[in-house]
Amino acid sequence: MKSKFTIILPALLLSSILVNAQDIDKMLEEAAGSETEFASATFKSTRIINGHSIERMPSGQLDVRISHRFGEVNGGIYNFFGLDEANTHLGLEYGITNWMMVGIGRGTYEKTYDGFLKFSLLRQSKGKKNMPVSLSYLATTAVNTLKWEGSGSLNFWDRVSYVHQVLIARKFNERLSVELNPTYVHRNMVSTEMDPNDLFAAGVGMRFKLTKRFSLNAEYYYVIPPVHDYRSEKTYNPLSIGVDIETGGHVFQLFFTNSLPIIEKGFIGETAGNWLDGGIRFGFNISRVFALK
Amino acid sequence: MKKILFIILSFGLFQITCAQKYISKTGHIWIYSYTPVEVIEAHNRQVVSILDATTGDLQFTLLVKSFEFKIALMQEHFNENYMESDKIPKSSFKGKISNLDKIDFKKEGIYPAEVSGDLTIHGVTKPVSATGTIEVKGQTLTAKAKFTVSPKDYAIVIPSLVEEKIAKTIDVNVDVPYTINP
Numbered sequence: 001m002k003s004k005f006t007i008i009l010p011a012l013l014l015s016s017i018l019v020n021a022q023d024i025d026k027m028l029e030e031a032a033g034s035e036t037e038f039a040s041a042t043f044k045s046t047r048i049i050n051g052h053s054i055e056r057m058p059s060g061q062l063d064v065r066i067s068h069r070f071g072e073v074n075g076g077i078y079n080f081f082g083l084d085e086a087n088t089h090l091g092l093e094y095g096i097t098n099w100m101m102v103g104i105g106r107g108t109y110e111k112t113y114d115g116f117l118k119f120s121l122l123r124q125s126k127g128k129k130n131m132p133v134s135l136s137y138l139a140t141t142a143v144n145t146l147k148w149e150g151s152g153s154l155n156f157w158d159r160v161s162y163v164h165q166v167l168i169a170r171k172f173n174e175r176l177s178v179e180l181n182p183t184y185v186h187r188n189m190v191s192t193e194m195d196p197n198d199l200f201a202a203g204v205g206m207r208f209k210l211t212k213r214f215s216l217n218a219e220y221y222y223v224i225p226p227v228h229d230y231r232s233e234k235t236y237n238p239l240s241i242g243v244d245i246e247t248g249g250h251v252f253q254l255f256f257t258n259s260l261p262i263i264e265k266g267f268i269g270e271t272a273g274n275w276l277d278g279g280i281r282f283g284f285n286i287s288r289v290f291a292l293k
Numbered sequence: 294m295k296k297i298l299f300i301i302l303s304f305g306l307f308q309i310t311c312a313q314k315y316i317s318k319t320g321h322i323w324i325y326s327y328t329p330v331e332v333i334e335a336h337n338r339q340v341v342s343i344l345d346a347t348t349g350d351l352q353f354t355l356l357v358k359s360f361e362f363k364i365a366l367m368q369e370h371f372n373e374n375y376m377e378s379d380k381i382p383k384s385s386f387k388g389k390i391s392n393l394d395k396i397d398f399k400k401e402g403i404y405p406a407e408v409s410g411d412l413t414i415h416g417v418t419k420p421v422s423a424t425g426t427i428e429v430k431g432q433t434l435t436a437k438a439k440f441t442v443s444p445k446d447y448a449i450v451i452p453s454l455v456e457e458k459i460a461k462t463i464d465v466n467v468d469v470p471y472t473i474n475p
Contacts, residue, residue: 028341028354028383031318035339037358041369058365174379212374213452248370248455291364 032127039124042134042171043179045251045287046093046101046118048205049219049240050259050267054134054169054179056120057095060293065091065105067262067285074278082281089262094292109261116140124170138165142265158189163264165203175209183221185268192232200224201268213246217255221268236279238271253285313346313398313473315434320469322355326460333367333459335360342469344434349393351408353467354385375449376415384414386421396427403428408438414447425467434471441465 043053046063057063067089071082079085086108093103099120106113122135140163148154162185169179181203190197205219219240242255258273258280259266273279320340326333340355357378362368372378388410390396396404409422425438441462444451451459 024341024343024352024354024385025383027316027318027343028356031339031341032356032359035359041373061364061366212377246374248374248452248458249366289366291366 035127036125036129037127039126039134039171042124042169042177043207043217044215044244044246045253045285047253047285047287048179048207048217049242049253049255049285050238050257050262051181051203051205051219051221051264052118052136052138052165052167053205053207054120054136054167056099056118056136057093057101057289059095059098060291061095062290062292063091063093063103064288064290065089065093065285067091067283069257069260069262069281069283072273072279072281073256074280087260087262105263107262107266109263109266110144111146112142112144112263112266114140114142114263114265133168133170135169136167138167138264139163140165140264142263161185161187161265163268165264177207179203179205181205181221183264183268185265187265187269195231195233196225199269203268207244215244217242217244217253223268233270233272235269236271236274238267239275240283242283249289251285251287253287255283256280257283315344315346315471316474317342317469317471320353320355320467322353322468323466324360325464325466327464328458328460331458333362335362335368335371337361340467340469342436342471344390344436344471346398349390350388351390351410352385352387353469354383356382357384358382375444375451381416384412386410386412388421390427396429398429398434401429401431406436406438412442414442415449417447419446432473436467436469436471438467439464 043055045053046055046057047053069087071079071085073081075082089105089107091103091105093101095101101118102116104115116138118136118138120136122131122133124134125131142161144159163183165181165183167179167181169177171177183201183203185199185201187197201221201223203219203221207215207217209215221238223237236258238257238259240255240257240259242253245252245254258275259271260281261267261270273281318341319338320342321336321338322340323334323336337355337360339359340353342353344351357376358372360368360371362371388408391407391409396406404427406425406427407422408425409420411418412421421440423438423440425436428435441464443462444459
């Protein structure tokens with residue numbers, strides 16, 4: 001009898017203490033621990049600089065993008081360091097679902113119309129479901145509509161190019177996000193037989209947040225086969241460095257880049273500027289998001 | 294030995310009879326900001342709260358990230374730019390029901406309740422008071438209240454560019470269903 005009591009009573013006592021000592025913060029953590037928390041705002045915008053970031057437009061949101069690349073800085077004061085020339089790209093991009101977005105655009109460079117589909121396949125998360133990285137797939141098509149000045153007529157499909165890109169990103173902490181973009185570019189027609197139709201590129205991008213609304217961004221693509229070897233026109237690997245300024249609704253991206261084209265097919269395959277001799281341009285992207293739903 | 298057992302026993306019983314605690318893990322708190330330019334509304338349905346019916350102690354705590362906005366970009370800005378929820382993940386309230394004598398937790402009915410205490414948002418603690426109601430229904434309670442907070446009081450900086458879109462005072466609505474702690 002006595003031994004039974006000595007077991008039951010401390011147990012009773014312990015349980016009553018446990019109920020009382022139930023800490024509210026512990027309860028919150030328990031409740032929250034059963035949830036999956038997704039990383040948000042890995043980048044401020046759907047572009048790091050020229051290329052895509054892991055970010056997507058959520059369902060029902062429209063992103064109106066206006067991008068400019070000016071002339072080369074080494075044009076000197078006569079060209080007002082490039083600001084006399086402007087090369088634009090206008091884009092309308094929309095989130096159909098929370099995992100699929102679609103965009104259309106028109107750029108000055110080669111009077112190109114372009115479109116893309118971007119799928120968010122994995123999202124970085126912690127909690128119930130742990131995922132170290134976010135992963136998206138991007139497919140783009142571009143159509144060059146320059147007047148054909150060669151002989152004969154040009155088949156429509158000769159104007160088309162395609163890009164497939166896998167985007168893998170991780171937000172390491174509140175400030176630092178890094179992204180890797182293995183890319184495949186196919187151009188149906190190139191200028192000469194020496195130029196490759198197929199290109200592979202390894203892109204790397206990062207952003208480092210300096211304040212809540214201001215971040216430093218950089219982006220580089222290493223292109224394979226190596227650029228500027230035997231092509232009809234000398235090309236370079238694109239390197240861009242700039243800042244993101246977020247004002248609540250708008251994101252302004254200001255940067256220097258050696259690329260004139262604003263879409264993947266162009267800046268990966270046809271970047272003609274060389275950082276080492278001042279072949280860089282000032283550029284900006286303005287993004288304004290509207291909630292349509 | 295018997296004496297010790299008696300002490301333990303009485304202590305345990307005392308604890309059990311005193312534990313008149315109601316808890317909730319599914320409290321609903323929503324915030325509402327109205328300006329002619331923009332209406333902002335966000336809901337958090339994972340609020341944890343403990344109400345002690347014997348002492349009148351009342352506590353709330355919530356994760357800022359659990360606020361859901363209709364527009365995803367607003368939610369992102371709320372967390373990233375205003376509440377800094379990575380750095381300061383929780384908001385909480387710790388206070389007391391001051392008119393506890395007017396609430397009979399054993400009799401069904403709706404009682405007006407006066408609450409005052411310390412509200413901690415964005416790492417800043419300020420005294421607040423609010424009036425609401427407590428509805429007693431068997432073993433469950435429902436507490437409701439409404440009050441306003443001003444972002445300025447909690448060191449939440451709103452840049453002049455978006456000043457017109459965010460109200461100077463934000464309505465906070467509380468609706469928490471409690472069950473008695475077994």
